[in-house]
Amino acid sequence: MGEDNIIEVQDLEHTFNGFAAVRGISFAVKKGEIFSFLGPNGAGKSTTINILTTLLPLQKGTVRVAGHDVARAPEQVRKSIGIVFQENVLDRDLTVRETMEFHGRLYAIPRDERRRRIDDLLRVVELETKRDELTKNLSGGMKRRLQIARGLLTRPTVLFLDEPTQGLDPQTRMRIWEYIRQVNGAGTTIFLTTHYMEEADMLSDRISIIDHGEIIVSGTPEELKNTLGEDVVYLETGDDRKAREALGGIGEIRSVTKSPRGLSITISTDGSRCLPQIVDAVHGAGIAIRSINLKKPTMDDVFVYYTGRELRDTGV
């Protein structure tokens, strides 16, 4: 694997009492990227992230994080990473500042440096005005922001975020995405797990989809969406039957069917390049076009295509 990889996972396997939760996965995360791990409930995401962060012992395979082997140098790995997990609860009886202070002392960051970083980070996540508030009085979104700020205090090379926006409202989610981008822009590699397809699509440089303990597909969001090759054009015309005939000569068209939104035309390549041909063919046959719409595959479509189920389907 290349030198620019900050995480390298080779043939990783993990079983719980004979049950294979992770079945020989290999993948790499490049320095500076935002990498997302997607999968339905029970796919093996948490098991993998727990091994990468040394919370679970390695059973089989090789895992290197920030140049350190998780089995041989777990301490070094821990020093290189920041973790923001669902279970990392905040101490309810500490204030925002105390929460950060406590974490900084735990990691032996010298006093002045600690204070400086805390001020900076609370500014980044917009919690300066809440610094003396008890964490139990913060909203769900503020708590999440505080957890992210805390995870960043040690200036980690890699930040692990497990479901960072779970249960938050759309505005707060977008703010968190902004922070994640900002943190990544400053050089931190991000390893993310999420249930939200849109989140993975918006944020990630690369995505791997895991199901039943195996990686099914990896790629950039664009690559994954393009592999479906299922752009659909919805066309409403003055005469759908004739329009259908007129479209017969376009090679990129896979199928034309009737739908509530007019003709539904499935395209085998980038649909936007096919639009002019469709318009020309239909107009050329003297048929009026009432409306034309292009629908590109979404990450939801990708997910359903590869896993055969919706992400929130918990029947595993």
Ligand SMILES: Nc1ncnc2c1ncn2[C@@H]1O[C@H](COP(=O)(O)OP(=O)(O)OP(=O)(O)O)[C@@H](O)[C@H]1O
């Ligand atoms: N400590 C454990 N003991 C026994 N089985 C476990 C244990 N932890 C996880 N498993 C099983 O391993 C499989 C993978 O679990 P894991 O938590 O890694 O999935 P996940 O992808 O993180 O799911 P979710 O999205 O629901 O968090 C599941 O079938 C789960 O029941």
